[in-house]
Amino acid sequence: MSVTELPTMPSRPPRDGRAMQKGQQTKAAIVDAALGLATQIGLEGLSIGALAEVTQMSKSGVFAHFGSREELQISVIREYHTRFEDEVFYPALEQPRGLPRLRAMFANWMKRTSVEIDSGCIYISGAVEFDDRAGPVRDALASSVMTWHGAMERAIVNAREAGHLRADLDEQQMLF
Template sequence: MQATTDDPGREATDGRIRRGDRTRREVLRVAVDVASVEGLDGLSIGRLATALGISKSGLIGHFGTKEELQLATIRAARAIFARSVIEPALRKPPGRAQVQALLDGWLEYSSDRRFPGGCFFARASHEHAARPGAVRDALAVVDEEWLGLLAESIRGAQAVGEVAADVDAAQLAYELDAYLDSANLRSLLGRPGVYEQAARAVRDRLDAAAGVPDVRRPS
C-alpha cells in the first residue's frame, strides 16, 4: 500500500533524513575551515566528532572513510567558492567587466578570509599535488574548471572587442591566475599590500590585452 503524508513510518524516515542532512552540513561547515588552515590531512573523524559533539560512529556513518570526508569537504568548498565568486561575476554580460568581476571576486574571497586559511584550494592543492589519488584528481578538476571559466570569459571579452583578438585566452588566464595565487600566499606570510598589488597587476595586464596604452610609461 502506498504511504500517505499521514504515514508515521514515512514521517519518521523523513525526519531522520533531514537530521542526517543537517548533521552532514554542519560537519562540512567545520571541515572546510579546518582544512583551509591545516590541510585535508588535518581532518580526522575523531577531531570533528569532538568539535561537533557527536559520536565517531555517527560521523563515520555519514562519510565512511577519511578519503570520503576529504572529497565531501572539497565539494563543499567548491560550492562556497561558486556562490562567492563565480555566480555574482556571471550575472554580468560577457566582456571585460565579467573577467574583472571574476578576478576581483577571487581577491575578495581570499582577502576576506571566506576560509580562515585563505584560498581553500591553494592550501589543499599544495598538499596533494604530488600525491596521486582521488583527492588530487578532485582538486585538479576544480583547478581546470576555474582556469577554463576564466579563459572562456576572456574569449567573451574578445567577442565584444574588449580584449584583442590575437590574445591567447588560455595563456592570459594562466598569467592572471598567477597574480591571484601570489597575493594569497604572501598575505598568509604577513606581507602587507599584496592584494592591492595583485589588483593593479590584473588591471594593467587586462589593459595591455585590450591594447590600452600605459600612460605611466614614457612613449
C-alpha cells in the same frame, strides 16, 4: 590552539529552500565544521576524531556519514567549490558578457582571496598537500580547479570576441 577553538566558515542555506532531513542537516553541519578545520590545518590534517570533537559527536557518528576519511575530504572539496562558485562565479554572471563579466570574476576572486589570507585556501593548500599523490582526493581538487580555470578561460575568450580585448591576445598567457 585546540581544535574546538578554530574558527569555521559560515554555513550557507540550502539552494532549493526545502527543509533538509535530519541526516542531511547533520552531514551538512559536519562538512561545515570540516571545512572550517581544513582552512586552518589543511585537508591532510582532517581526522574523524578531531571532527568528532568539534561537532561534539562520537567518532562513529561522524564516520557513519562518510564511510572514510577520504570521502570526508572529497565532501569538503565539493563544499568549498560550491561556496567558491556562489561567491566568485555566479555573481559575475549578472554582469554583461565580455570584459565587465571578466572583471567581476577577477574582482570577486580577489575579494575572496583577501578573506582567505587569514583562513586559508583549500585549492592552494590542497595543491601543496596532494600534488605528488594520485587518488580521488587529488582528482577532486584538480577537477574543481580545472572547472574554475575553464570558466575564467571562457570569460577571457568572450571578452576578446566582444572586442573588449585585443584580437591577438594569448588567452593562456592572460589566464596564467
